[in-house]
Amino acid sequence: MKAKASLWSIITALLVFSSIIVNPVMAKADSIDVEAEAAILVDAETGKVLYGKNQDEMLGIASMTKMMTEYLVLEAIDEGEIDWDTTTQISDFPYSISADPAFSGIGLIQDKDYTVKELYEAMAIYSDNATTIALAELIAGSEGDFVQMMNQKAEELGLTNYKFVNSTGLSNEHLGENYPEGTQPDEENLMSAESTALLAYRLVNDFPEALDYSSMLTSELDDQLMINWNWMLPWDNANFKQYYSEGVDGLKTGYTELAGYCFTGTAERNGKRLISVIMNTDVDGIESKREKEGKRFKQTQKLLDYGYGKFETKELYPSGHQIEGESLLPVSKGKQDEVEIVSDQPISSIIKSGDEENYQVTYNIDESLLDEDGQLVAPIEKGQKVGTMELVYDGDQDYGYILEQENQAVDVVTTDAVEKKNWFMLFLSSIGNFFGNLFG
Template identity: 55%
Template sequence: MERWKSAIILAVLLIASSLLFPVSSLAQEVETEAKSAILVDANTGDVLFKKEADLTLPPASMTKMMTEYLVMEAIEEGEISWDTTTQISDYPYSISANPSFSGVGLTQNQDYTVRSLYEAMAINSDNATSIALAELIAGSEGEFVKMMNEKAAELGMEDYKFVNSTGLSNSDLGGNVPEGTSAEDTNLMSARAAATLAYHLVNDYPEALEISGTPTTEFDGQTIQNWNWMIPGMPGYLSDFGYEGVDGLKTGYTELAGNTFTGTVERDGQRLISVVMKTSSREQRFEETRKLFNYGFEQFEKQELFGSGYQMEDKETLPVTKGKEDQVAIETGEALSRMIKQGEEEAYSIEYKLKEEELTAPVEAGQQVGEATLVYEGEVPQENIVKENPHTVPVVAASAVEKSNWFMLTLGNIGSFFGNIFTGAVDMVKGWF
């Protein structure tokens, strides 16, 4: 009997707690030991989690994501190709020969393709190949640094400073400090800035993921290995860090920066981008990233909130002048979707911004008449790392309205003319009394 009483009391408590604490407040949060971190929906740029995301820290080799972006852009614009060859100047050779910056080991008086240099940079995080590519594209690393900062501003990044193409501290470069920078300078980025850069890299140049997701490859007769241990298929014990769907993006380490990592993963068509900065070890940067990825996939789900053809209440139609019909139905031209946190499905509404309050015939079916924007009405303000609102779609005319013929327009004008005379006469009579 006592057992049944206990069960009943427990059931009552569970029901009461579900009423007092809605699902959204019960949804599990995530904690990370990284100094700074961010998790982003790679499809929209929506921020799903952040911890001191605007804190500016040295990014170490995550800097190379900008070098990768500019190489991809130069290829797209036809300035170079994957098969373009270059030789190694004294500066990158000195970096390659320095055991403190161990990499692939470059040789002078030898032709290297852009493809091979890029793979060594993106897979093995090689510093010398980054400098060689910078020199090839801009003539010097100093000019390339200017391009890096200009591109960062163009992409909408904030809280950043690029002083070289590699992520090393300038004090490590000896007499090769890029022009326009000082020996005391170091690259700086916030987690939000790194995520913004990663967002544009994976969306503008998805081919970058084919390379960054490669566990091992051959370079100049040797096997080089990826520093991103979360990629499935890594050799040996590194496979223990594997995470299904990871295909990028860039690790980093310097004594000043600590261990950093910008990761990206895709499952069932949903891609996430994470950044962790200032972790204590190589292992921890992946452990903290795993926490963020799990949180994203377990606590968020992409949902279509308002479908294509949705009509907003009290704004189903627009008036039309000079048409065979005096109004036309309006609707969303595309669906509005978002990654929704558990329990927040009802926290979204929609608002219209119409070009005009009245249309003039003819009106074409599908003609854009305004925009519809997704509005979040929950407790925690939502953020996005991209300039444009990703949750805005066209509002369109649902059907066509033909222009009325000249006879009907004339009758309408005559009726309007006499109507105005009648109204004026009535107003004048009212004035007499």
């Protein structure tokens, strides 16, 4: 009997030990490991971060810089300062850049009028640096002044970790004496993955036409073929097919020695758009240049498949939802002493499958509507906004949002109107309050 008991004890101990080992492995299998120095995955509707790795670290961004140049060009068109048919000529500096194939130069021609559309396509599709500088000079007069616009716009858009020193993403040291005025000769454009994702978020939401250009496989300028550097698009080329990912239509590649290979990607599947940023995939010492170039797309595939496979948009709380025990607000000077409140819209969010139970809601009542006793003051209209209902995540893994707001929220409104008491009733109430306070 003792031998049997001892054997049973051993088996029980092994089962307990195996559960300790297996559970972490199962939990890890549900996570994702992105092979890059920094990365982020964002819902393009709400700005919710679905995955982050070193997302606040300032790193080189190389030609992903051009997303800011694209934004400023599209903004100038939107505001009527220029249009797609506006023409400009190539000054000496961008001409010298265009003649150098090391700078993605395609050999522009001086004393020739180029349209904004031609220059923009070369920038967005082929990542051409000379056409980028030409656009910067057209909009601001000089690249130095354009760099000031870039940094001002970054602050306006809510970017937090950034430094723009030129319009292209090249290292300033590669520009020789032509580095933009107001910058230093050894500086390089820097951003965090989070700020890069926010820039991409604003670009595709404010100017969705940017995707019309970033999704073009090829274009021509001066009878020269320009091929998109984004291998995740639907190419027929056998070398690129392995990198294809459903719904990808942008956005911007980049490479410098400091930045390594990087890529800001975006895709739309079944009406849901995600934005990803991969920064510096050169961290594991791969030797082959093609492998290095391709790895950023493989890691983007991994991120996008994780986002679309593990997350879904769900309505967590319907319109008219009330928090139990907190949905009656006291009213002063009214014919009723209280009023009910409800949410006026449903709350939907993109959430990880099986994570619904970790979401709660809370009221944020507008204190400016309350008197010193914390009561709403009559008269009150039916449907009057009195605050918000905020979605709060109570789980273990919360990456937050790239936007300024911390959580999603909808308006909270009253379900009924409350009329103000007439002057006589208010008079009687004041007398009652006076004697009540006196004897109290």
